[in-house]
Amino acid sequence: MDKMWEMLPLIVMFFMVPIIIKLLSDNKTRRKLIEKGLVDEKVKYLFMDKPKEYVSSSLKWGMVLIAIGLAVFVGQMAPKDLVEEVTIGAMFVFGGLALVIYYIIASRNINKHDENRPGTLPQ
Secondary structure (H helix, E strand, O other), rough: OOHHHHHHHHHHHHHHHHHHHHHHHHHHHHHHHHHHOOOHHHHHHHHOHHHHHHHHHHHHHHHHHHHHHHHHHHHHHOOHHHHHHHHHHHHHHHHHHHHHHHHHHHHHHHHHHHHHOOOOOOO
8 A cells, every 4th residue: 555655646747747738838829829810710719618528528537437436345345255356347347337327418418409409400
């Protein structure tokens, strides 16, 4: 357990460095476009936030992580000689189940969105 705490800063740095580099490069690109006066309707779509996609992605990963946590909990209840096998199996089963449930939720939301959009024909 102590080794995990020693590796935690390395893991955090591994994921944070690319995120910081992307943020800085996006900011630099935006500044150059603004300085040159190229911010018009053609370029605005590149920098618009897409909150629906963020919410959808957050829902998916939240469901998967909860399922994996539940699998670890269930695995700890297994007999001592089967803890590892039950935990790993439950992670795959619960994680897959969470993705299937997410697919059902997302497809319903997409269908509702398409029905509410003007100019579309019902299917």
